[in-house]
Amino acid sequence: SREVAIDGSKFGAVASKKRVVSRQALVREEQALNARIDAWLEGLDETDHEEAHRDGPDDDQRRRSLERLKALRDQTRDSRERMERLGIQHHVTGEPEARLMRSPQGSRTAYNLQTAVDTDTHLIVHHETVQDGDDSRQLQPMAEATQTALERGNLSILADAGYSNGEQQQRCEERNLACHIPPRRTVNNQGGGQLYQADAFHYEPARDAYRCPADHWLPLKQRNASQKVLYYANPSACAGCRLKPRCTAGRWRTVTRHQ
Structure with a gap:
């Protein structure tokens, strides 16, 4: 079958990190603006009681300032609600398509450019700019889009x-997209890297259990x-x-496995 390699690259946005606003920051700003508005309203009530007989220029100025505070509060609330609808935690002011990425x-602040390349011709057969900085959710959409672009039923994806995403790999295989992807293994950093790593534990499907180096x-x-992760352990052993x-x-060793 034809072979295609997929990879992603982070391309820097024009906007700097200083333009990034988080949803939590907007919540705090909205609360602070509401507190200032309440304080202004209390001040206006006191002024109305003390100077009910006249409405001077200072009152007009205070009311205009109050309206500006309300407008800023509404703008902050609208931005927060928009981020909640989109399910994003950060917003880049002036460049809303960019995202804060590792x-x-x-x-x-960057974009994630996904590229699929034919390993024989070295030509790009499909590319797409996404706002998700995590490549683990890009396997299925990129593989299926590449399959459509090449009009081929069988493909090998590198x-x-x-x-590495077990759920997406299974869906790809159901569409005759053979995925060749190394598993994402967590590194055991305890003990200065001298402890047994995950590959020292051997999975036995018939028992749905792992055999450890001590033969337990x-x-x-x-x-x-939610994360579709399975945890295996034997505290008594x-x-x-x-x-x-x-x-x-x-106290004991735990080995994880994707569902």
Whole structure:
């Protein structure tokens, strides 16, 4: 079958990080503006009681300032509600299509340019600019769009571990899109990197359990429904295990697996 490689690149936006506004910051700003408006209203009430017999220029100025505060509060509320509808946590003022993304250079305002390249001709067969900085949600849409562009039923998709997504890979395979993607493994950083890594534990499908380096079985202990992650552990076996100092600094070792 034809082979296509997919990867993403972060392209910097024109707007700087100083133009990024978070939803939490808008909530705090809206609360502060409401407090200032309440204080102004109380001040106007006191002025009306003290100077009910006249309506001088100072009163007009105070009322205009109050209207400006209300307009700013409404604008802040509208921006917050828009971000809630879109399900985004950050907004780039002046460049709303950009997003705050992680990159090798640190956090920056950017776009995520997804590219699919034919490995034989080295030609770009499909590209798309997305606002999601995480490549793990781009596998299925990019693979399917590439399949449509090439008008081919069978394709082999190559990508790095950033695209590892069990659910999307399964959907791709159902459409004759064979995915060749290394699994995304978490690194055991405890003990200065001298402890057993995840690949030292071997999964047995028939038992739905992992066999650890000490030859103990780690059965399924917990499910995370939202993230579709399974947790395997055997606390009693870890308690008296002779290899525990080489395995974990905690009370027991847990191995995770995508559903």
